Amino acid sequence: MMKPTRRARPRLPWAMLAVPAAGGVPVGILWWLLAPGGLNLITREASLGTGTNPLVWLPRDLTLAGLLVFAGCLLAVFLTDKKRRDPQADLLMGLAGALCGAVLAWQAGLLSAQLWGPAVDASANASIAFSLRSLPVLLLWPAATAVSVFVLELMHLLGRKENGGKDDGGLHRSQHVAPGPVK
Template sequence: MTQRMPRRSSGLQWAWFAAATAGGIPVGLLWWLLAPGGLNLITRDPALGEGTNPLVWLPRDLTLAGLLVFAGCLLAVFITDKSRRSRQEDLVLALAGSLAGAAVAWQTGMFAAQLWGAPADTSINASVAFSLRSLPVLLLWPAATAIGTFAFSLLTLLRQGPEGTAGPVGRDAASGA
């Protein structure tokens, strides 16, 4: 007689991958809306509105970097939700999805610039067009997700105490105080 082990639905696990990947679309649109060289809603400075100004390139990359870190922290909060049991498979799929989501955000922002932005003459430099000069920025979303998940999990373990009770941290168990 064979004994069957109950399997967890893999659809819920893949939901983390799909949600993180699909999250790249609004992040990319926000990048184009907020960044200098895009619609430039943060500064609204006309001097920073065009990509021909080299001073635009770093803030444009940093805008995407900030959005990706925020998205990673938000994903970490959802992964470490206390109402459900956290699983390693969820984290791995969320990290893979966040890497894919960062790439989707990058491409969505560049596509939005092509659709709604002014045409750019890239004969001087390719960075004149709305683009990302520093590709390692795309690693910030999975990094923020991993670090945030680690921090939330560590804080949860510290809050539970050494025996897994919900006791306060830092009290001396021998003195009872």
């Protein structure tokens, strides 16, 4: 009698979900430290230090947007590592982790403002308190990751095709030196 064999199910790369998600916490704290309306370490201009100035609201959102795009590009570099066993699963888990990380960054920034920022009366407008006015900014981390992975993989494929399918150490055919005496 034969024993039934179990088919090995591929394991999901949970680290590709957990690491970007956990990375959202320092990104959120950094957002509060750098953004106008937060600690404002970028400009240090007093008029941009409080949320009562409406000119603060857009740069505050753009600061988080820039941090999320940078995090997405950085994650893409790790996702395009050629030593991955299942790159498609890594990409999907990385994109899910990026979305979770963006939400955690948003919430960590708001919590940082409540814990370490001055008390703010936001009865006139909710944007006076440290907040995110444009929620689609949270999609920038996974979007930047996806676009960067696409570009990096495309560059890798084009570089491989140009070299005739083999890696010659980065030298193009026109740069190879033929052996022989130098005249």
